[in-house]
Amino acid sequence: MQKVLLLLEAGVALSLTGNPRTHFRIAKGAAREWKKIKQRTLMDAIRRLYQSKLVDFKENTDDSISLTLTEDGKKKVLRYRLNDLRIKKPARWDGLWRMVVFDIPESNKQGRNALALKLKQLGFYPLQKSVFVYPYECKDEIDFIIEIFELRPYVRFIKIKEIDVDLELKHRFGLM
Numbered sequence: 001m002q003k004v005l006l007l008l009e010a011g012v013a014l015s016l017t018g019n020p021r022t023h024f025r026i027a028k029g030a031a032r033e034w035k036k037i038k039q040r041t042l043m044d045a046i047r048r049l050y051q052s053k054l055v056d057f058k059e060n061t062d063d064s065i066s067l068t069l070t071e072d073g074k075k076k077v078l079r080y081r082l083n084d085l086r087i088k089k090p091a092r093w094d095g096l097w098r099m100v101v102f103d104i105p106e107s108n109k110q111g112r113n114a115l116a117l118k119l120k121q122l123g124f125y126p127l128q129k130s131v132f133v134y135p136y137e138c139k140d141e142i143d144f145i146i147e148i149f150e151l152r153p154y155v156r157f158i159k160i161k162e163i164d165v166d167l168e169l170k171h172r173f174g175l176m
Helices: 002-016 020-036 038-050 073-086 106-121 139-148 167-171
Strands: 055-059 065-069 097-102 125-128 129-134 153-158
Touching: 038 055, 038 073, 073 139, 097 106, 097 139, 106 125, 106 129, 106 153, 139 153
Parallel strands: none
Antiparallel strands: 055 065, 097 129, 097 153, 125 129
């Protein structure tokens, strides 16, 4: 199912890009993945995706079928891309600290653990169990993560100028 979702995403990416080189790169990668999938396996995967409401289909006048990603399907594709997420470091630090603070209920323990793990993987420093600090702009990446894990009501993003452990953080992030 993951391969099918990624191939459908490649189709969306092709339609959104105007650069011929990018078209070629996307098409080539999609073609490689497509060849790896057996027809029967493909049909089973499409059936499961449709049943799980990740794709929708419509019959065309020429007897072909068009598959499209539903909103849930798009979220699922983004979830697979979470592993590739990186935060770009600027040439100069702007002097602001970014804090991610959360209070996630025990009923969503899996999401809480996934968020903490992802923040650590991205290089955030844990000040406390549910308080993480980072020196560079990362609001878009944090928004993406909390949407993926459906944690919006429990997570706050804060920019601050000063913190009592400023020197320790500057040393930890190599900003001195």
